[in-house]
Amino acid sequence: MSPCKIHHSQYLYHASAYGLAAEIDRPVKQSIHTQASTTLSTGGGRGTDRVDKFCVAPFVSFDAAYCEVGGSFDDCHDMHSTYAQAIIEGLNIFDVVTADRVVSRMVIYSPGAEGDEGESSYDITGSYFDNLRIAGRPVEVKLPATAVQKHDRYSSFEKAFLGPQGHELLPWGDKSPEELEALEKEYHALTGMGKRAKAWKQKKQRNGGAYRASVAGNLDLKGSGLTGLGGIILVPKFGVVRLAELIVHKDYRRLTMFNVQMCSGTHGGASGGGTSGSGGTSGP
16 A cells, blocks of 8 residues: 555644624614634635625724635645634724724644644734724834744743733733723723733733733824823723734634724724634644
8 A cells, every 4th residue: 555645633723713893882782793704624724704895883894804714734844834814904993993904814833743742833924904093193003013923832922921021011011000900990991900910910820821912012102192001002082992912822822903992982892803723732
């Protein structure tokens, strides 16, 4: 019997992507189901979805949202390669958060040898905002932040996050727990962040768990009338805008390009530009 030329393994692919979803509580209760979403088969392959000209006035609209996921074995590099990407064009959230284009992209590389339990690496190069404006002001987000990108494996990220320079990875930047707790009184969407900041400061995170990081880093908002907390922007009399948040877990990563939480004239939230994936598992 001649050797099989097709690569076989017990590797399980995993990736997902979505364009946008929202829940509005007031003045009118409105559930906006996930627009443009797809999930990768455990066997790999490819998945896509697209939605054009979507509008739920006056809360959310976009010209187009489309996403794609894929997974396959890379013979040249002897590894499993997985990707997920989500793109939104002409984004408008309550005329406060707008962008010509939002791109979320994640690529995952995992060891190809059967039984190799080595760590997977993650890369978000190619994720960006084009002409992002918040409350009419242009906001430049430089992605990916070097502090996050250089820790492409979980063990490296966890060590850095709990280390002396871990504040560079925090979603709230260099704000103290006391400053955050004071801001929570005005911006209710920040509730609980002060406690999280205290836990980080005391290094009480559970090892082997999930960590929330800022890929956007500290934003330059001088003269804009907006307040920045790392990758978080506070908009007076509107709410909180979180940009390029990354959840890092030992088994997966999840990137959300925007998460808007309205807590003043209106109440509700919208998020989008979401990509996630893991390195798969072979198991016993």
